[in-house]
Amino acid sequence: MVEVLIVTGPLGAGKTTAVNRLLKREAARGGRVAVLINEFGAVSVDGPLVASERPELAGVADLVGGCACCSLREDVVKVLAGWCAQPEEVRPQRIVLETTGLADPSDLVDLELDPELHGKLRVAGVLTVVSALTPLHHLQERGLLRRQVAMASLLHLSKADLDPSAALAWESQVRAAHPALPQARLWNGAAPPDAPDPWTCAAPDGAPEAGAAICDAATRLLRGHGDVLRLIPGKMVVEFQPRHHGKGSAIAAFMEEPPFRGRVPVFLGDDTTDEEGFAEVNRRRGISIRVGPPIGGSAAIYELPSVTAALDWLAGTSAKRRS
Secondary structure (H helix, E strand, O other): OEEEEEEEOOOOOOHHHHHHHHHHHHHHOOOOEEEEEEEOOOOOOHHHHHHHHOOOOOEEEEEEOOOOOOOOHHHHHHHHHHHHOOOOOOOOOEEEEEOOOOOOHHHOOOHHHOOOOOOOEEEEEEEEEEEOOOOOOHHHHOHHHHHHHHOOOEEEEEOOOOOHHHHHHHHHHHHHHOOOOOEEEOEOOEOOOOOOOOOOOOOOOOOOOOOHHHHHHHHHHHHHOOOOEEEOOOOOOEEEOOOOOOHHHHHHHHHHOOOOOOOOOEEEEOOHHHHHHHHHHHHOOOEEEEEOOOOOOOOOOEEEOOHHHHHHHHOOOOOEEOO
16 A cells, blocks of 8 residues: 655655655665655746655646645545555655645545545555744744644654754744654754654554443543533533633543553533643644634634534535634
8 A cells, every 4th residue: 555644744744755755765775766846836846846855756747726634535535546556566665745934734534435546545654744944932922833733643854054043942832732743853854863764653553443441431530520521322422511710631541541542532622721731732742623713822723613513524524724
């Protein structure tokens, strides 16, 4: 099965440098690797640069004039499907997908579920590249950057050699928000030799279904949070009672239990008492959704007008991202 690594991050972070190093390493080990580059402008800049430096690639495709996550997604699927359909002896074993800095990676991590790609391709991970020179407050104020970091399976802090103290501050801030996210500081564009491999450090799949064990664990945990939670009979849904705090600690308790450990938490909230829950779910790289009228300063990554809209989106439709 063909592996795809998504490389994302803000404009000017150093994504193309990271991509070139990835391609060079794959070619050096004798692997067949292709690259798909998405640029927002009308004229390609990075594509010819990569193609000229890496003539040994199994394939180079360049999509311009839009984002791979939205207007050009069909084109992305078409290119990937074409590579997957090639004879095994020439088919790329790995594909690096470099997005524009304006792309939301949460719209690309499900590529392997597309009918044209299902069973032929798997997303190995998301490498997010962020410049250490980026103002640290952007992580809180810019929704797209928050999502690019939250969706990462590995974070590269580029330009750490230009301001080591800023890189350390970024590393600490990201660790506070996403303690399980591996990071690497880049010096002169290169990761240290012992840095995690972007192809293999994605989060493991969720734990297998545990049936009654999940209900037992939920019931036991509810005894300790009876004023905050209740288990809805017949459904694997836990409801937080309104106007109570402590939701973050309750979510943390659930996610440390073996039946839940390794799963992706999804939390819907609609008032200020839910902010602690949003923050905890974000730390665990889950899905935090605020439902209702938009408000400023919420920690939720996604925003939807109602619970019905949120459930429809979770079933496969698209959510409105916070900007």
